[in-house]
Amino acid sequence: MMRETTANGLKIVYREEGPADAPLMVLIHGRTANHNDWNGIIQHFARRYHVLAPDLRGHGESAYPGSYALPDMADDVAGLLDGRRAVIVAHSLGAMVAFHLAMRRPELVERLVLEDPGAPLPMTGRAALVRDDSTGFDWEMVLQTERQFVDPDPAWAEGLTRLAVPTLVLSGGPSSQIRAEPVAELIPGAALVTIDVGHLIHRDARAAFLEAVEEFLEA
Template structure:
């Protein structure tokens, strides 16, 4: 008798798949990705620039057997709305992330902090420290003395914000500028691991309105420096369990920016990877293994 495959009884597990959803928060349509059981410990994933929740597309299903993972697109990014009157800055995004977490009933969560997501997620952590079960830090800068050489252009503009300087930043918000963000600093042998989808799919979503928002965020990084001591104080005083996974091939956030966290988190676990700013693309298996081990001990 021939065996037949009944798809209803196969190894198919919906919880391991990434679901693509939207939610309205104060009338703003927010797109988000979700994976994992609804009753599992939560991992909240605020994204970086110039990406969106797309950057977590492979990480999420790799942990979804034990954790519930949620990654929203900020307004002005990815598939979320770009509403007029929204506070397009790190404070506004942190407030949005807080409202997103509340709308989904997330009482406690681990935070995966990367790039802009570090600034946004740490603001949320300061506002509601009781909700933070753990941190995973990956190429996010909060130590001014360890900012990498790529900050020099921004610093020059902050010191002398001319129209010509702003035009250069505006020109960097381009398809080629996006490509450079993803592959411009890593070893050539790693470039082939970076899918062109990261910039080819992001660029068509970049309207002129959104380009203005992106430039405004770059300008806002100057004021963001004033938050660095507050982030450090939060880490030093609260000492959340922390895993640091870092790609040192990063002109904004080199190896020193990773080691600096140990000043305030001496018990943190630090792992320097053979990669750069977008280590989830080049070092995914390592980060997944380290994250599973870490979260299994502190947020299970």
């Protein structure tokens, strides 16, 4: 079921599935995607979780405010949670938003699953962005988040070293353009699982993705 709320002062649209009295889980999509990126995954987890899958600001049907700092995007998710504690499963840009949420509001995060996250370390060798006629997201969001990927605030990496939330990092392996391993190295006690299928693990190796996440959640 699609719903709409105001979180952190913005319109946030989200999909809601699963029993209302079940433990809460939030699925956060990657850059330029939306809640539909989790089709199939939502249904799997909704059997035993109350699942929320928002469109991040600048994506889908949520607000396009023109400002896309990663900490602000994390505050949007905190607003959606409204004080509730949740398991967070997140991909790519969404995984970076998720670890900002865990750093800023650790009391809201029960467990953290980061699928092929970019590390908050300077990125080199990034291909130049080419704006095209793609729709469904705000191009300003792409430009602003790219700048934060290339030149992140050094305090972000330091913040990860103090994170005390149980964390699983899933790496897409050498087939991915992203190196997720540094995130696992920064977070104390983080588990690292490599599934060498590239950046879209939950799409291209769904069974392996679900097996790794379920094993972590049941530990």
